[in-house]
Amino acid sequence: MYARFTSALAVACLIGGATHAADTKVTDPQIAHIAYTAGVIDIEAAKQALKISKDKEVIGFANDMLRDHEAVNKQALDLVKKLKVTPEDNDTSRALTKAATQEREKLAKLSGADFDKAYVANEVAYHKQVNGALETLLIPSAKNAELKDLLETGLKLFQGHQQHAEHVAGMMK
Amino acid sequence: MMRKRSLGAISGLALMLAAPSAWAETIRVTIEKLVFSPAEISAAVGDVIEWDNKDVMAHTATAKGDFDVVIPPKKMATLTVTKAGTFDYTCRFHPNMKARLQVR
Numbered sequence: 199m200y201a202r203f204t205s206a207l208a209v210a211c212l213i214g215g216a217t218h219a220a221d222t223k224v225t226d227p228q229i230a231h232i233a234y235t236a237g238v239i240d241i242e243a244a245k246q247a248l249k250i251s252k253d254k255e256v257i258g259f260a261n262d263m264l265r266d267h268e269a270v271n272k273q274a275l276d277l278v279k280k281l282k283v284t285p286e287d288n289d290t291s292r293a294l295t296k297a298a299t300q301e302r303e304k305l306a307k308l309s310g311a312d313f314d315k316a317y318v319a320n321e322v323a324y325h326k327q328v329n330g331a332l333e334t335l336l337i338p339s340a341k342n343a344e345l346k347d348l349l350e351t352g353l354k355l356f357q358g359h360q361q362h363a364e365h366v367a368g369m370m371k
Numbered sequence: 372m373m374r375k376r377s378l379g380a381i382s383g384l385a386l387m388l389a390a391p392s393a394w395a396e397t398i399r400v401t402i403e404k405l406v407f408s409p410a411e412i413s414a415a416v417g418d419v420i421e422w423d424n425k426d427v428m429a430h431t432a433t434a435k436g437d438f439d440v441v442i443p444p445k446k447m448a449t450l451t452v453t454k455a456g457t458f459d460y461t462c463r464f465h466p467n468m469k470a471r472l473q474v475r
Contacts, residue, residue, distance in 0.1 A: 262464050269427040269444060350410070354405040358465025365466060 224290070224339045229283035230278050232242060232294070232336060236328045237271040239298040240359075243324070246302055247317050248354050256314045263321070266355060275346055290331075298324075311370075318367045327358035329353060397421055397449075400470065402430050402442065405462075407470035413439045414474050430468065434460040 226230075240263050245259035279287055301320055308316055332353045339347040395417040402406050403425040414420060422432055424442040432440045432450070437458055442448040455474045462468035 266428045273427050311471070351404045354467065355465065358405060358462070358467045361466040363463060 224288070224335060225286070226341050226345055227283050227286035228288040228290070229336050229340050229349070230274065230290050230345065231287055232285055232331070233349060234271055234274050234285055235291040235294055237267040237274070239294060240321075240324065241271075242298065242302065243305075243317070243321065247313075248307060250305075250309060250313050251317065252310070252368075253314045255366050255369060256318065259318070259321070259362065262362065263359065264357070268352075270352060270355060274348060277344060281342060281344065283342075283345075295318045307323050315367075315370055318363055318370065321363040322360060322367055325356050325363060329360060332356065395419060400432075402426060402468075403470050405430075405465055406467060407432075409468070411471045412473070414452050414472065416452055416455055416474060418452050418474075420452060420472065421447055423447050424466070428445055430449065431463045432470070433463045434458040434472070439463070446472050 244260040244264040244267070247256060248264070251257055251260065301324075303318055305313060305320070332349055337346060337349045337353065339348055396414070397419045398412050398414055400412060402421045403427065408418045408420075410438070412420070420432075422430075422440065422442045424430055424444060424446055427444050429444055430442050432438070432442065432448075437454075438450055440448050440450050452472075452474050458472040458474065460470055460472060
């Protein structure tokens, strides 16, 4: 029981990237990779929703996510090019991608209102999780001022998306 | 003579009615990094609010039931103020973006 709890906690920490922020060394190339990956994951989730959902609100929300994350990821790519930083794959990026792949597989089995509810609930949880990682790990660890600045804007964007997702979730109840 | 004078009076009246728009101000609100700046503005009926979106993503200036202006990325959008009151508005896409328009 205890072992199960601690391993669940370890996974939560790894994905959230939050609890052990102080003693986790994460470099700018890794941060750039994590931030970009976080955007790609939400783009993939949106594309899945656009394929499956028939709900006007959900489709509208998914389109907003697609548009915003594509715009911000393009901005991120322009920045890393300018800074001559090569994004570097890392454990946090891999854990995020793995969890997202599992989530998409789970959602793929659903349809109609079941899918809509699960997608929006996951969007709330996912943005919350990324916000936690940005606040406690990525922003404090970023060395380059322009990268830090982009992450701070990213945090405001993700917070906005979280509220937007919560609003959509509230309308479905 | 009488007719001419009354015509003059009418055109004078028309000029007075048109006058407020000649004095109408354009008030600019900049949107940068998901922040409306200034967050609070004051305007008069007839004034034009101009939102200048510096971000790479689209925003809106939305006061439910009153106005809903979409401001595309790196573009400007305007609204002519038509009614007095206090309007708290947000961005529909990013509800954490909040601002206020006071119209006198």
